[in-house]
Amino acid sequence: MEREFGLGRVLEPKGVFPPIAWRLDTDRKIRRGEARIRLELINIEWDSFQQICSSSGYAEDKIRARIFDIVEKRGKLQNPFTRSGGVLMGTVEEVSPDFDAGVAIQPGDRIYCLTSLTSLPLHIDEITEIDFDYGQIRCSGYGIIFETSPVYRPHRLLNLSDKAMLAAFDESGSIYGSYIAAQEQDCRTVAILGNNLHTMLLYAASMREAIGPEYQVIGIVDDYYNDNISREEIVRVLTPLIKEIHFVNFSEPVKTYETLKQDLKIRSPIDMVIVTDDIAGTETMAVELVKNRGAIYFTSFDSNYNIAALCAEALGKMVISYAFDQFIDGFLDFSRQILYVLAPKLEEIDGMYRSYSGSRHQVQSRAKSRAVENAGRDDGFIYQDIVTRNMVEDVLNIAHYDCNVIIQGETGVGKEKVLELIHQNSERCAKPCVRINCATIQENLAESEFFGYESGAFTGAQAGGKAGYFEAANEGILFLDEIGTLSMNMQSKLLRVLQENQFYRVGGTKQISVNVRVICANNVPLRQLVDQGKFREDLYYRLNICTIEVPPLRERRADILVMAEFFVEKCNKRYGTAKELSPGALNRLYDYYWPGNVRELENVVHRLVISTRGNVIGDEDVDALLNESAYGDLVRSIRKTYDRNDRLDFHQIMEQQEKRLIEYALKKEKTTRKAADLLGLPQTTLARKKLKYGL
Structure with missing residues (x-):
């Protein structure tokens, strides 16, 4: 009979080996070929430990929270960014009668288990100590080991600390x-x-x-x-x-x-x-x-x-x-x-x-705290759809190449999540990731915000001067959201810095050199703005080394299901509730158009958790909320479009919505025949309406 290696503990996806699985079963009741170990010490694989510390700003409370989050989500200690785990030391609590690991163990034995924690079900109750030198945590909880797991019992003649032994x-x-x-x-x-x-x-x-x-x-x-x-x-x-x-x-x-x-x-x-x-x-x-x-x-x-x-x-x-x-x-x-x-x-x-x-x-913590001040803290990227999976694989590949990147996608699709993936997987992961929304910068302050200023450069300037965004992001990443809103004058100055990696502060005479990876995002494709004369073509080509298109939620519908359940669980933890989505509710969410994408989905789920009185969120609850949201969004859009106060023109409203539907179908399907099939219209009818609306 083959020795047990944990295949029966795999929950998601079924049929894969434990190191590859997304989630393992952490039920403490042991099964055939298993033993349960009371945790004492975990040595986290060094690259994983460094990534966790970096993304947490070396703050111990955040490091603990990050480790708890990984283990709770996955049922094992496997960093999703480094894909690595570690090894554990503890005391045997219980062994199945038929356990055959090649080394006899029994309850009460202290052991080192040398199987990677990417393969072992793990549950952590408390982390009492973090050791930054060894990359270890002292903790309580339990782990499940299998017959194939190599174990070592400490030798009384080997006088070494547990930390040194486990690291070795x-x-x-x-x-x-x-x-x-x-x-x-x-x-x-x-x-x-x-x-x-x-x-x-x-x-x-x-x-x-x-x-x-x-x-x-x-x-x-x-x-x-x-x-x-x-x-x-x-x-x-x-x-x-x-x-x-x-x-x-x-x-x-x-x-x-x-x-x-x-x-x-x-x-x-x-x-x-x-x-x-x-x-x-x-x-x-x-x-x-x-x-x-x-x-x-x-x-x-x-x-x-x-x-x-x-x-x-x-x-x-x-x-x-x-x-x-x-x-x-x-x-x-x-x-x-x-x-x-x-x-x-x-x-x-x-x-x-x-x-x-x-x-x-x-x-070290103080030195790095500013470096991660603007970096993402929640680096989980939830997805299931093959479209998203392919995009994530592209993102992880691009992350390793230290080049400028354009991230494009509709509002709320998760462009900042893509930024986090790039940052955490790049060689600059321990350096700053400074995030700037260009749309919020006043034109008359833009130069001083980007490049800083010297003392006395203008009325109201700070006495000691101020560093700009480029200096703050030196050696790291500067993320420019809504870059298309910058003026042409500011675009030319930005181009010069990207070409020369040097600039002067406002009012300064000393040239400052920087090494910054620029990642930018925009809701409207920058190529379209270039064609409209609203964005410099030379700046576009300087930025467009790689372009990542983040698809809207409606084009990756399998993600809707896993994201909705994730957001429900997130709300449950926040409010101490036990709500869940019924199959009918999930179907309603799946079928919805989601013009606001992931941000809208999270908002809707949040409102459903609060507004639903029972523990089960049904399809009627989703229908009521989505219809309300759709009506409100429609009215706000119409009022903005037609600049009306009280009265609305029914025919204008219908024509506008018809135009939007046809525009969407043409954009999605590329040809009038396929667009007509999508909308259930004869091709001649669609062609006529396309001409009518100038699409």
Whole structure:
């Protein structure tokens, strides 16, 4: 009989493996081939932890809320942006009688479970501590493990803290993989790139085991992340396992490499480079450092592997790339061996982390708080329709290319949600995302708002001057909503900044340089405004490197169902209610036209939850509200169009609505024949009305 791996716990979608599933069943009652673990400590995969911290501004309450949100929605700890999880440590509470994991466990045993938390049902009751150095949370709750889940019971002779042990075991499969790769390539000199000191030590120990006494390991450390620990202390804890240590800025890999190659004391060709963290720039530096026909080992499956391949091709280098592989036979024994050797050093690092924990991350939190001040906090993108799925895949692809983007779509379709997806998945995810609604900026203040001003630049200027939007967004993203409302004069000044990445503050004489990714949005297609002479064509082409069309809700109707239920649940949490939509109510919502798109859907659901007296929202409740909304929207539109106060002209109203319907059908179907079929009209009738209304 095959061993249990959790297929029966998959709720959505049915028939897929647990790591791929959107949601798992967290029922605490164990089934055949399962065991329940009382949670004590979770090591979150490092890239995932960094993304959660960044999007939460390093504020502990927001980090807790974000982790709770992920686990509650998915029934497991799997960050939707990095798609990674972590590993857990806890105490066995209950084991099914037929549980056969290859290691005998029983209630009361403390264990480390080395299966990724992307595969295990998880329920968290409380998070009592967040450790920023290890990327761990101390928590209560439970997890369900399966027969295929590798487990390790702590050895009494291995005197290491739980935090250091769990962090090491989370890397164990990849560490062993690097050992095998170094032997296959007959390596002698290896460079390790990263920012986690304990992780770098683990890979250095692996290289010593693979190569022998003649091994040469160069450590290249991210200077930014470790800028609150003295370099002397870092060198002390990494030596002698790492022979030579350099501190660099990974964000400027080409410039940094030119300096680094002059400073290297070890002159032997670098046979292999190990990239231990998914930091932008490490992949480029790895390609520059490694010899021709050398190897690059990526320890994270969410690394910029493809960028490294392109860089190698550009340099004319043949590079052998190794990808992270969690399950390699023998990795657990190898990890234990490494831990016995490294125990004193890992405890030394653990003590150093503790000595800095009080001040280090407070400083880091303050430094990053402004960077995420304008960034999205709710990064969930709810969808089910294949149209939206294809769009999201395009967005995630575009996010990795640091180019300007135009997001187009009707009001309320979710353009800012697309912005959040781009920001969280781009190399600028830890930098500012400054959001500006151009329609709210007064023309006479636009230049000072965008570029800032010096003291005394004009009457009423602040004494110390003021930074503008471009300076606030430096190294990050500047989002310009309703960019089409900017004057032609302001458009020309914006074009100049995009071309030169430099500008002067109002009243200033010093040229300021910035590095900003501009993403803009507009309800009316910018190409249409260009054709109308309302938008500069040269600015349009500067911005239009990539265009993302966000389809209206009526063109992705499968999303209506999942979004409606999501909004109901959101309201239930807010008001402490237990409302739900009946099948008939969902059908009514599905069939509605939704001129206001997602924003209108959320508003309607919110009103339904409040106005419905029972717990079940029925189709009649939806009908009443939608008819009321439709009437109100129609009257407001008509009054705006005809500028009437009390009396309305019936024939004018009907003609206007007829024109809108025909205009929509022609836009959607592209041809008069298909548009006529959509409206149930003869093609000749539609053609005649099209001519009548000048469409």
